[in-house]
Amino acid sequence: MFKDVVRVKVIAGRGGDGCVSFRREKYVPKGGPDGGDGGKGGDCIIVVNENLSTLSHIVDGAIFRAKNGMPGRGGKCHGANGEDLIIEVPKGTQVIDAKSGKLIVDMTEVYRYVVARGGKGGLGNWHFKSPTNQVPTQFTKGELGEEREIILNLKLIADVGLVGFPNAGKSSIIRKLTNATPKVADYPFTTIDPVLGVMGYQDKKIVIADIPGIIQGASKGVGLGIEFLKHIERTKFLVVVLDIVDKPCEKMKILLNELVSFKKDLQEKIKLIVLNKIDLLSESELKQVDNIKKQVKTLLPEDGEYKFFFVSALLGEGMDKLKFGIVKEFLKD
Ligand SMILES: Nc1nc2c(ncn2[C@@H]2O[C@H](COP(=O)(O)OP(=O)(O)OP(=O)(O)O)[C@@H](O)[C@H]2O)c(=O)[nH]1
Ligand SMILES: [Mg+2]
Structure with a gap:
């Protein structure tokens, strides 16, 4: 354990x-x-x-x-x-x-x-x-x-932390980006322990943490609680992973609340927003993704700068861009 x-x-x-x-x-x-x-x-x-x-x-x-x-x-x-x-x-x-x-x-x-x-x-x-x-x-x-x-x-010391609801696809993403091989399954709380993976880029090694899913009330101990968040306190920045077909705005709101309840300035660490599972969108829905982005953006603290990524961890779509986005943010001082 x-x-x-x-x-x-x-x-x-x-x-x-x-x-x-x-x-x-x-x-x-x-x-x-x-x-x-x-x-x-x-x-x-x-x-x-x-x-x-x-x-x-x-x-x-x-x-x-x-x-x-x-x-x-x-x-x-x-x-x-x-x-x-x-x-x-x-x-x-x-x-x-x-x-x-x-x-x-x-x-x-x-x-x-x-x-x-x-x-x-x-x-x-x-x-x-x-x-x-x-x-x-x-x-x-x-x-x-x-x-x-x-x-x-x-x-734990990780450079980057992945946070999101259960089933959003955090483990699928870390599997694609790093050497880590956490279990991926279609039920919530598949990941019950934080997992670290190393992503290589040129001579750099970027350590990414996959944190167990956060749900409403996590800061009060619901689900697996958010004591795991202590492991991302030391990260340089956070990547929020949202399931694009599962009420991303609603989930984002709850996530932000839970992060603030754990530690006031933790949400300031959010730099990247990943909308995962775009393979599940229909052609016409795909044309609407900019709206989702806008809506999510209004929920975030105004003074921050955010990069959005639309990916399918399942098919590997958009993963190279995401990798590069993480590297870029990591190299910022
Ligand atoms: N269609 C589709 N399914 C995906 C994608 N990414 C992940 N999944 C599926 O979504 C389910 C959950 O994926 P995980 O990677 O285990 O999600 P997680 O965020 O780590 O979940 P927890 O560990 O429970 O918090 C699995 O059945 C995955 O196969 C995607 O891009 N497209
Ligand atoms: Mg997982």
């Missing part, structure tokens, strides 16, 4: 204790202290794996422990450091302190982050040797590793 929030505990390793030991060698009757230091405890480290796109591999409530450092040994031998524990996450994961709710780090720019530090190793007894203390039996214990509860909250 797709998972985009998990709460886990991370416990770094404890440092190894310092050692109490004295040199024992033939012909050296009073060997000095030679107890080595303990090793450092392992860190808990969060690392980005670009091949991941969900947090499903992490069990909610899991406890991650790094290894403890080993105690020091005689002969001034340093104990081995505890092995670090690596937690792999998709790019775009936010690491939040579960207690305070504060953001610790956003794994968007950062690829590796030590979220809990291992404890320092203790000192062996040779450190305590002094003119007045030739036979030191002191040592220090290893320090405890840091321990904290964290929430991992994934916000």
Whole structure:
């Protein structure tokens, strides 16, 4: 199952204790202290794996422990450091302190982050040797590793987000434009997890997200809800996909409402409007498409600039133009 929030505990390793030991060698009757230091405890480290796109591999409530450092040994031998524990996450994961709710780090720019530090190793007894203390039996214990509860909250990083009602043809479009192969079917909510696809253009890679369908009341949890919209908050722009034969104006109105309910300025991200399934229009209806465009346009915020595309994802018609339109918008600064 797709998972985009998990709460886990991370416990770094404890440092190894310092050692109490004295040199024992033939012909050296009073060997000095030679107890080595303990090793450092392992860190808990969060690392980005670009091949991941969900947090499903992490069990909610899991406890991650790094290894403890080993105690020091005689002969001034340093104990081995505890092995670090690596937690792999998709790019775009936010690491939040579960207690305070504060953001610790956003794994968007950062690829590796030590979220809990291992404890320092203790000192062996040779450190305590002094003119007045030739036979030191002191040592220090290893320090405890840091321990904290964290929430991992994934916000996928896509350049472009496809939004629309269920069945509008979003998945069909992303299949045509990118390497992604989400399921396409004639029932609503076929796509229940966001899907990312990469569209290549010259040396550029444009990541497009197919978001589960939005319906009226989605912002209040109807259908699949719109919590998925958090994944498009970071996109550069949005492409609205409408089924041209299924009340496009009405649907557009509802979509805009739901987007605003989720986040006020989200609708400002809308740049492209795709009217899909033109293969279902009759000759005479095809001549009317400009009217539909005009009507849809009046619903959109006035100050925006919009590009309209009439396509058939099924037949591939208009898809090259759409691709180029997306590239053009992507290259704008
Ligand atoms: N005639 C026609 N059918 C299309 C076209 N594009 C998609 N469809 C069909 O419409 C249905 C829904 O397509 P999807 O791509 O699954 O739609 P979606 O927007 O991803 O739907 P959800 O995942 O449920 O939100 C499928 O039966 C598609 O075959 C088109 O251009 N023309
Ligand atoms: Mg779909």
